Amino acid sequence: xxxxxxxxxxxxxxxxxxxxxxxxxxxxxxxxxxxxxxxxxxxxxxxxxxxxxxxxxxxxxxxxxxxxxxxxxxxxxxxxxxxxxxxxxxxxxxxxxxxxxxxxxxxxxxxxxxxxxxxxxxxxxxxxxxxxxxxxxxxxxxxxxxxxxxxxxxxxxxxxxxxxxxxxxxxxxxxxxxxxxxxxxxxxxxxxxxxxxxxxxxxxxxxxxxxxxxxxxxxxxxxxxxxxxxxxxxxxxxxxxxxxxxxxxxxxxxxxxxxxxxxxxxxxxxxxxxxxxxxxxxxxxxxxxxxxxxxxxxxxxxxxxxxxxxxxxxxxxxxxxxxxxxxxxxxxxxxxxxxxxxxxxxxxxxxxxxxxxxxxxxxxxxxxxxxxxxxxxxxxxxxxxxxxxxxxxxxxxxxxxxxxxxxxxxxxxxxxxxxxxxxxxxxxxxxxxxxxxxxxxxxxxxxxxxxxxx
Numbered sequence: 001x002x003x004x005x006x007x008x009x010x011x012x013x014x015x016x017x018x019x020x021x022x023x024x025x026x027x028x029x030x031x032x033x034x035x036x037x038x039x040x041x042x043x044x045x046x047x048x049x050x051x052x053x054x055x056x057x058x059x060x061x062x063x064x065x066x067x068x069x070x071x072x073x074x075x076x077x078x079x080x081x082x083x084x085x086x087x088x089x090x091x092x093x094x095x096x097x098x099x100x101x102x103x104x105x106x107x108x109x110x111x112x113x114x115x116x117x118x119x120x121x122x123x124x125x126x127x128x129x130x131x132x133x134x135x136x137x138x139x140x141x142x143x144x145x146x147x148x149x150x151x152x153x154x155x156x157x158x159x160x161x162x163x164x165x166x167x168x169x170x171x172x173x174x175x176x177x178x179x180x181x182x183x184x185x186x187x188x189x190x191x192x193x194x195x196x197x198x199x200x201x202x203x204x205x206x207x208x209x210x211x212x213x214x215x216x217x218x219x220x221x222x223x224x225x226x227x228x229x230x231x232x233x234x235x236x237x238x239x240x241x242x243x244x245x246x247x248x249x250x251x252x253x254x255x256x257x258x259x260x261x262x263x264x265x266x267x268x269x270x271x272x273x274x275x276x277x278x279x280x281x282x283x284x285x286x287x288x289x290x291x292x293x294x295x296x297x298x299x300x301x302x303x304x305x306x307x308x309x310x311x312x313x314x315x316x317x318x319x320x321x322x323x324x325x326x327x328x329x330x331x332x333x334x335x336x337x338x339x340x341x342x343x344x345x346x347x348x349x350x351x352x353x354x355x356x357x358x359x360x361x362x363x364x365x366x367x368x369x370x371x372x373x374x375x376x377x378x379x380x381x382x383x384x385x386x387x388x389x390x391x392x393x394x395x396x397x398x399x400x401x402x403x404x405x406x407x408x409x410x411x412x413x414x415x416x417x418x419x420x421x422x423x424x425x426x427x428x429x430x431x432x433x434x435x436x437x438x439x440x441x442x443x444x445x446x447x448x449x450x451x452x453x454x
Contacts, residue, residue: 002230002231002232003232004233004235004451004452005187005189005223005226006235007189007220007237008051008191008236008237010191010193010196010239010240011239012425013423013424014034014035014426015241016426017428021214021216024236024428027236027428027430031429031435032428033428034427034435034438035426035438036237036426036427036438036439036440037421037425037438037439038239039056039057040287040416041284041285042414042415042418043240043285043414045062045064045078046062046065047239049085049109052444052445053085053088053445054090054446055087055445057330058326060086060087061084061085063330064284064287064289066078066282066284067330067331068282073274073275075274077363080110081112081114082112082114082115083113084110090187090444091115091116091452093445094448094452101187102117102184102185103186104189105120105189106119106172106175106180106188106190107122107190107191108191117183117185118140119137119138120137120147120179121138122154122156123136134153134156136154138179143179146182147179150178151175154171159193160374162375162376162385166194166215170215170218172190173190173220176188177222187448188232192216195212196242199212199242200411201375202412203245233430235427235429237426237428237444238426242412243339243340244411245341245411245412246340246408247310247340247407248341249341249344250346251283251308251311252346252368254304255280255281255305260277260297260300262278268356269356270354274367278293278297279297281343284368286413286415287336287337288331288334288335288368289330290332290335291331292331302316302333310337310338310340311336312337312338313336314334314336315336316332316333320334323336339416342413342415344370344407345367345368345370354405358405361400371410372404372406372407372409374410376403377406381402381403382402384402385400388400388401425441427439
């Protein structure tokens with residue numbers, strides 16, 4: 001059987017295919033393209049895990065990009081261990097018949113503590129003095145040496161934050177071509193995040209879209225060409241489409257005002273106190289997991305959330321099964337935004353008491369996803385960043401806090417099911433044998449296994 005290369009073009013939809021995507025359109029003409037039904041929440045780690053396992057979050061356990069770890073009493077987002085996935089992935093299933101199967105995981109999530117043959121993933125250096133520097137993890141170690149020698153350092157600060165831009169996606173694509181040549185895998189996965197940036201900043205349509213599509217397509221072309229050198233079947237998927245939004249929903253502020261959410265205060269400001277809270281929300285784009293202390297807290301929180309403007313529906317207890325989110329890691333309540341809205345994690349009621357990380361790019365300390373990290377604060381954000389860089393160069397400790405608090409800057413989000421098939425995920429394949437009118441994310445894993453073992 002030919003090798004298989006699975007390319008994740010984040011944010012790509014059927015509606016995007018056209019004159020601005022010549023490489024992807026050519027692949028579709030050689031094979032086919034079809035809309036794909038996604039999962040809820042329509043976010044990176046949940047979608048990727050459903051693609052690779054063929055299961056809903058109720059079985060694989062990745063209920064969002066992060067959740068409340070009850071045993072620790074802490075909220076953690078963007079963990080990297082494959083052991084968090086509670087269902088077998090496609091390569092694990094294929095190896096039951098073909099144990100020698102070689103797998104390359106390139107920037108897909110859960111890329112550490114994993115059983116793949118080779119893996120590459122962003123891994124910043126956090127120095128003891130508070131500084132952060134670009135770096136990446138690779139296994140085997142020689143692969144990291146090879147990639148760095150050929151492609152230089154991974155441009156971490158173009159991967160996420162106010163300066164996130166095409167250089168990170170270009171580096172990923174170029175490095176994939178090298179890793180693919182070195183590892184010669186039977187199954188390779190490559191993640192291209194470029195559309196995730198400007199489409200959240202400026203919305204899913206507008207003058208920025210054509211250039212973004214052309215840049216993504218160029219990166220996809222690099223990966224496709226690398227795949228074709230070994231005669232691989234090429235499959236392009238996406239996790240979600242991005243929809244226009246114009247308002248934020250402050251679910252945690254409502255819970256705090258009702259006396260359900262507790263905070264603790266220290267020199268850094270107000271901090272969420274999950275263990276002392278009767279109810280609090282972990283916000284992830286357009287979905288929120290609400291963790292409740294007991295049945296009485298659940299009932300009270302559900303009633304409050306249902307009345308918040310911008311909340312479409314509240315799923316409590318067994319109702320979560322309707323979304324495939326009845327899992328122990330889920331909140332006792334799952335809240336879904338209305339179209340045009342997204343959940344902000346903010347829990348403080350006075351900006352003077354905000355935590356010191358609120359205006360930083362700090363994906364590990366914030367108890368929820370924050371798309372404002374894609375922006376410089378119009379009120380001095382670039383100046384603050386410049387001063388922080390100067391302090392860094394002089395060897396002083398510094399606070400890099402260029403991010404705004406203004407939620408109105410955010411113009412695109414995701415997490416809800418797509419309103420129309422053409423605005424949701426897509427599947428493109430070079431092999432016409434995969435063709436059908438519409439795909440489900442849950443069908444990708446069994447088809448990959450079939451292609452790998454024959």
